[in-house]
Amino acid sequence: MLSRFFSSNKKSKNNSSNNDLNTIDQSLDISIIISCRNEINTLKKTIDSILNSKNVLSFEIIIVDDGSTDNSCSFVYTNDNYKNIKLIFSKNIGVAAARNLGTKSSKGKYLFFCDAHISVPDYWLDSMVRTLKESNGDAVIPAIKNMETEDRGYGGTWNTNLEFIWLGKPDSSYAEIPLAPGCILGIKKDIFETIGGFDNHLKLYGVEDQEFSLKLWLFGYKILIDTSIEVNHLFKIYDSYKITYSDLIYNYLCLAYLHFDYNNLVKILELFKSKPNFNIAFTNLMLNEDLLKQRKKYFIKRKFDENYFFKKFNIHF
Known part of the structure; x- marks a missing residue:
């Protein structure tokens, strides 16, 4: 399928703040990669939220359907609004491998890995890329709000037993964080390739985001949170993958x-x-x-x- 440069026709009122981000030309700024498995109740809503959000930066959407049995992606074929989305099929290879697979056909200078059960605000891409540029960062996440409560997380860390725990809001608009949860993660594509992407040795689901975060820091790169952007995330009570x-x-x-x-x-x-x-x-x-x-x-x-x-x-x- 052909790739598409998705960009908003509605410019920000403050154009000067966006002009330094990018001059839209024939290049593609961002590839949004969504790995999914049996997300029929949420995937279309996620795609609609992304497509309806205003952004100056251009982007493409790549969906990697990892063996869904519920026709999660059927809407892509039935509506012209989605005809230019790249759809890739795999068979139960797991989150890390599916994300890596999606990057192989990506055209963007930045990669944004997103869950299939989120909703995003306007200018979310613009703001997070700006944060990377202004702070000389390498990877970035937004604040994560639980879609069903008022709970928020601002990245994560480990306790004494190396269990993931959410961080509170930092004092500044952006800050360094140890662990990036996999809900949404943006990274420069060249850095993703330099560190070898997500590690394919991990089984199906779980810990891949923590391994990736640790690897970034050990290889000399920096992960930031942009607290000005808040993304709603559905914390599901069931896992799409049957893991033991x-x-x-x-x-x-x-x-x-x-x-x-x-x-x-x-x-x-x-x-x-x-x-x-x-x-x-x-x-x-x-x-x-x-x-x-x-x-x-x-x-x-x-x-x-x-x-x-x-x-x-x-x-x-």
Whole structure:
């Protein structure tokens, strides 16, 4: 299918604030990549919200349907409003691999990875790209509001057990954050390619955003939050993927094995050994011959070790 330069015909009243962002020409600014699986109740609403939002920057939308069985993407074929959306099909390869697949046909200078159950405000793309430029950042997220409550999160961090916890609102309009939740993440495409994208060793769903965030920081890049943009996100009570607890433990162990040194690996194994299905997850990790090769590659390319990350963000592990 042909790609489309989606851009708003309605300019901001303050044009001077947008002119420094981009002069719309034949280039494409942003590729929005949405991986989905069985999102029939939310995907169309998400696409409509994106298409109806005002933005000066041009963008394309790429949907990666990872084995849906509920005709999640049928609307793309039945309405001309969606005819230029790129639609890619995969079969249960998981979130990380599906996002990587979507980038292969992307044309934008920036990549924005979005969940299939969000709604966005006007100028969300413009503002987050501006934040990257003004702060010399490399990746950016918005504030995330729970679609069904008034709860908000401003990026995440780890507690002493390396469990993800949401951060409160920072004092400034943008700030560095340790972990970017996968609801929405914008990143410069060249940096995404430099770090090798999301790690395909992770199983189906879970932890991929945390591994990606850690890798960015260890490789010398910076993640920011733009608090001026707030995106509504539906926190679903069910998972689109049928994952087991051993899969989730495997993903945590995989993250640690890929990025932690010897002493911290000992600590993570001690922390997780009492969890259900640890033996299954650990055995699967041991039998994955590619992991050691990937670990070596990451250690060669990284500028900092994980202790730098823990110290920088006051994580007591």
